[in-house]
Amino acid sequence: MSRTIEDQTVEELGGEGSVLVRQRRDHAQMDRLMDRHQALEDGAERERVLRELVQLVFSHAFAEETVLWPAVRRAAADGEELTSRVEEEHQEINDLVTDVERLDPGSAEREEKVLRVFALIRQDIRDEEDLVLPRLQEALDAGRLRRLGAAWETVRGSAPTRPHPVVPRRPPGNAVLGVPLSLYDRLRDGLEPGVSGPWGRRILAGLTGLLVSGAVAVLVRKRS
Ligand SMILES: [Fe+2]
Ligand SMILES: [Fe+2]
Incomplete structure (x- = not known):
């Protein structure tokens, strides 16, 4: 019991x-x-x-x-x-x-x-x-x-320290996507409040987008 x-x-x-x-x-x-x-x-x-x-x-x-x-x-x-x-x-x-x-x-x-x-x-x-x-x-x-x-x-x-719509709830997807998103979140946590204006966020989002696409490519290759 x-x-x-x-x-x-x-x-x-x-x-x-x-x-x-x-x-x-x-x-x-x-x-x-x-x-x-x-x-x-x-x-x-x-x-x-x-x-x-x-x-x-x-x-x-x-x-x-x-x-x-x-x-x-x-x-x-x-x-x-x-x-x-x-x-x-x-x-x-x-x-x-x-x-x-x-x-x-x-x-x-x-x-x-x-x-x-x-x-x-x-x-x-x-x-x-x-x-x-x-x-x-x-x-x-x-x-x-x-x-x-x-x-x-x-x-x-x-x-990651924030919500993300793209993160699946189960491995391996969450683990692979979690790495770039965690980096993005932690940079934002460190910058806020004030310093992360729209440009700072745009640069970070671009950087994260690149990393996420890389992670997705790895996932797709693993599945096929
Ligand atoms: Fe818990
Ligand atoms: Fe929980």
Whole structure:
């Protein structure tokens, strides 16, 4: 019988480096950032908190899709069903955050979408801690949970930090396209706010377009 990872001890979850402990730690940080955003008045600090949350959520989810969900599909009979469900949540978050980035801060429409994003993130956390991650705990011993944790953390450290409509949710497509997009996101993260005017963005977008086309060419060649 699988058990939520929400209230288990670090030892039960496989120790500090275990992927289950690392996941829960990130989820708690997401919760804190959402609470902080809700408590703040409109302004620069509120926008900074939202940006930090988006960066955390997207790098976290990309590494899940690249490293963790394939492991769940290998480990559990219902892995396909469970991971499809969280992939759908990730896609919805991706689409909503894309809209949020286009809308004016302070507008009622943007505020409403931000609240929907927060509700989806909370739902995703519950599905992962109560349904998906317990399957990994059942299938893998502590040593393997820690090795998976190290792999997940490595990918998370160089993953895209923003929504992208072209990124497929599954390997190998997401992994190949993730490299140029991560570079683009991290350059933008470093430049904003202010320095990345329309020209800066155009140059970056051109550079990324070249890299993405290269990645797509590699993918197409692999498939054929
Ligand atoms: Fe997660
Ligand atoms: Fe997730």
